Amino acid sequence: xxxxxxxxxxxxxxxxxxxxxxxxxxxxxxxxxxxxxxxxxxxxxxxxxxxxxxxxxxxxxxxxxxxxxxxxxxxxxxxxxxxxxxxxxxxxxxxxxxxxxxxxxxxxxxxxxxxxxxxxxxxxxxxxxxxxxxxxxxxxxxxxxxxxxxxxxxxxxxxxxxxxxxxxxxxxxxxxxxxxxxxxxxxxxxxxxxxxxxxxxxxxxxxxxxxxxxxxxxxxxxxxxxxxxxxxxxxxxxxxxxxxxxxxxxxxxxxxxxxxxxxxxxxxxxxxxxxxxxxxxxxxxxxxxxxxxxxxxxxxxxxxxxxx
RNA sequence: CGCGGGGUAGAGCAGUUGGUAGCUCGUCGGGCUCAUAACCCGGAGGUCGGGGGUUCAAGUCCCCCCCCCGCAA
Numbered sequence: 552x553x554x555x556x557x558x559x560x561x562x563x564x565x566x567x568x569x570x571x572x573x574x575x576x577x578x579x580x581x582x583x584x585x586x587x588x589x590x591x592x593x594x595x596x597x598x599x600x601x602x603x604x605x606x607x608x609x610x611x612x613x614x615x616x617x618x619x620x621x622x623x624x625x626x627x628x629x630x631x632x633x634x635x636x637x638x639x640x641x642x643x644x645x646x647x648x649x650x651x652x653x654x655x656x657x658x659x660x661x662x663x664x665x666x667x668x669x670x671x672x673x674x675x676x677x678x679x680x681x682x683x684x685x686x687x688x689x690x691x692x693x694x695x696x697x698x699x700x701x702x703x704x705x706x707x708x709x710x711x712x713x714x715x716x717x718x719x720x721x722x723x724x725x726x727x728x729x730x731x732x733x734x735x736x737x738x739x740x741x742x743x744x745x746x747x748x749x750x751x752x753x754x755x756x757x758x759x760x761x762x763x764x765x766x767x768x769x770x771x772x773x774x775x776x777x778x779x780x781x782x783x784x785x786x787x788x789x790x791x792x793x794x795x796x797x798x799x800x801x802x803x804x805x806x807x808x809x810x811x812x813x814x815x816x817x818x819x820x821x822x823x824x825x826x827x828x829x830x831x832x833x834x835x836x837x838x839x840x841x842x843x844x845x846x847x848x849x850x851x852x853x854x855x856x857x858x859x
Numbered sequence: 860c861g862c863g864g865g866g867u868a869g870a871g872c873a874g875u876u877g878g879u880a881g882c883u884c885g886u887c888g889g890g891c892u893c894a895u896a897a898c899c900c901g902g903a904g905g906u907c908g909g910g911g912g913u914u915c916a917a918g919u920c921c922c923c924c925c926c927c928c929g930c931a932a
Contacts, residue, residue, distance in 0.1 A: 588932095590860080590861085816883075816884055835929090837928080838864040838865040838927090839864090839928065842871075843870095845884090846871050846884085847872095849872070849883050849885095850870090850884095851872075
């Protein structure tokens with residue numbers, strides 16, 4: 552089948568790979584190369600690299616809904632369109648091109664967590680279950696009728712990065728099922744329940760700022776929800792310290808909020824939160840690499856110091 | 860050539876105006892103790908990222924290169 556695949560980051564890779572393995576006649580539509588890294592070298596999106604390896608034609612547009620994009624899409628004349636973490640809003644004109652319509656793979660259980668960063672927000676909000684959804688794409692933001700859904704539990708220590716990888720693979724499998732069902736004519740699109748819908752915003756750098764006045768669980772959820780990007784951080788004596796991994800504890804020491812109530816290489820690093828003591832197990836000082844807290848404490852005395 | 864912080868013992872760090880390279884942990888040996896991840900004593904372990912230069916003398920000052928990290932994108 553002729554399929555136009557619209558996707559950009561790593562999340563889209565397993566789905567794209569699946570379509571390649573199934574032998575479809577593909578074209579990739581993705582974002583332009585972006586400056587990346589410390590020296591701002593132009594870097595192609597992950598999906599583009601995969602496409603190039605397989606000799607799949609690549610079309611890059613800042614906005615595919617503009618006339619250029621529309622005509623390129625029309626020229627490819629796909630029977631079906633698939634989007635996965637595309638990062639662009641499609642116009643009705645785009646959507647009308649493929650006769651079989653457009654399927655989107657989304658990293659949440661719609662209608663919850665519509666929007667750009669559903670995986671991170673599910674963890675930050677302390678959800679215990681999430682999943683992937685396939686849907687018929689509409690012009691709105693993740694509002695189209697639901698095709699198939701698959702749930703998965705979130706481990707209490709799982710990071711966004713780990714969940715990302717799992718959901719990307721689940722998404723690919725669900726997409727495979729969805730396309731098979733579409734061709735078999737057994738799909739029954741279900742309109743989303745608007746009353747249950749929630750939207751999530753994009754993750755910004757600032758989202759990673761830790762607020763120790765919150766309960767230990769909320770801090771823990773934030774730390775793993777923004778790991779590995781953009782990473783959680785707090786200030787200590789004017790320096791930005793990144794917090795990479797935390798662990799909830801039953802400890803009962805009391806101290807000022809943000810204080811390192813226990814901080815030695817033997818026991819580890821324990822910080823007073825608004826509710827409970829949180830252990831920080833992995834962190835990173837300016838100029839340094841991320842390291843185990845117990846190692847960091849050998850050269851960075853922190854007993855009694857304050858995070859803010 | 861976007862801005863900045865770093866590379867010193869196995870690990871994490873300190874090293875002031877150039878003048879015998881230190882600290883904590885680990886490691887090895889010994890001691891103390893009912894006992895210990897606790898405590899005491901002692902030992903091993905470093906071409907101070909690499910190269911060149913200045914100097915009687917360079918971890919430290921100057922130039923070049925490599926690698927790591929944060930910010931900004």
